[in-house]
Amino acid sequence: MNIQGDMMPSTVLLVGTSALHRDRRWHHLADRGISFVPVPRAGFRLDHSIRAGVHAILYQVGPDTDATLAFLDEAAAGPSDLCIILLGRSSKxxxxxxxxRRGAYDYISWPCSIGRLADSITSGLAKRRMSIEVRNLSGTLASANSTLAHDRDMLKQYNQRLAGLNQLTQALAGSLKSEDVVQALFAGLPALIGADLIGVARNTRAQIWTWSREADPVREEAARAHLLRSVEHAPSRITSGATTLRLIHSRPLPIVSSATDPAGKCRFPHGVAYDIPLVFGPHNNGVLHVARSGSIPFSEQEHQLLATVGTSLSLSLRNADTYQDIQELASRDPLTGVLNRRSLDGPLTREFKAGLRYGASACLMLLDLDYFKTVNDRLGHTAGDRVLKDLAKLMTDTVRDVDIVGRYGGEEFAVILPHTSLEQAKSLAERLRSLIERQAFSLDDGMVRTTVSIGIADAPHPTIASIADWVNAADTALYAAKAQGRNCVVVYSPLHLAPVQAAALCAAA
Structure with missing residues (x-):
């Protein structure tokens, strides 16, 4: 029987006594393709140099059972798979x-036949080879499973990021105010990209918003300085969150590096950052600034994600601007630019409810130009429109920023004065009346002067139970001013004549 094959070892160690080494059986097995290297059993130790070329060991068992067990333990602790066959006299x-159990493949009672030796060596090496192949296959499978697990984790992260991106873009698109769009960005982007700092800058709207994970004012201010340098025209104001701040520092802050490469990347001493351009129109642009701590740069996948966010943010802010412009047009009187009558309902409701809930005093003034019909009849409606526009500007320039001016209809205007007492309202009304009386309104072919009658009503008031009552009260005071000769200010009192009676008196006058 020839036992040569690719699974046979190049060398088989024969560990035993010299008498074992001289046995003729080994010569017969060598003729069949097995190369035996005799090694004395006394002092035999396994080392890496012996292990490297050895696949099998024939070990002669001596009288010391512990020595044999120690050898088996040493072989089992090594890094290679050895086929160990024990040779010994008949044992229990x-x-x-x-x-x-301790690792021997076979135990052969010595002496034995050549066939018994050959079968044991052949089957032992075959089992060893199979064990190695199974182990290698297990390693390959483990590596493949690890790769699959990694790919599965990456796919899971990608799906989560894709879902987060979809949720963020929907939140951006669903907001119709610039502040709400940016707040949606601040709420969704940090978890999506691992951001610690986010900034948004716009050049034409003169706004910058910033957010940081730790609410770090120094780092946010540094980011705002960086964003100011990034947009074409430095804004005149800065918006942090929902708060408008004046720009105090004109010098660049050292925390932020001003160096930005063509790809939009910029480095910080304590992190990395990425700038994404925003485009709102031909001359309207901005920057989305995203930074995080650490030295790991943004990946290509993150760059693509941020580019998508930047596109969605640009569209959402542009839509918000359009919506705001439409709302502004819908709420303004097209001739004078002040609020129209419908838009006055909101401020009236707000101040009236505040008065009922908190006792905060507010006043409503109604102003009506005296003999304005004469201006239209003699000078034309174009001249009348010019007077109305100039009058609205004069009123807007005179009242406080918190006061609300609106055109109530025709030549009649309303002014809502929050947190204002009757005395304060009357003083303002007298100042307005005097300014209008002295004002010479310029026309294309000359000048014209006019006067106004003003009625004032405050809320809360014992006789005013609704917004309609409040407006009627101011209207009653206005007609009383007309009845008293015009060009005067009248504060509402329940003792005044009813509006119809007052109007009759005015007509009679």
């Missing part, structure tokens, strides 16, 4: 079982 079954 429990001793043989102990050897096999």
């Amino acid at each position: 079954a429990d001793s043989v079982a102990l050897y096999l």
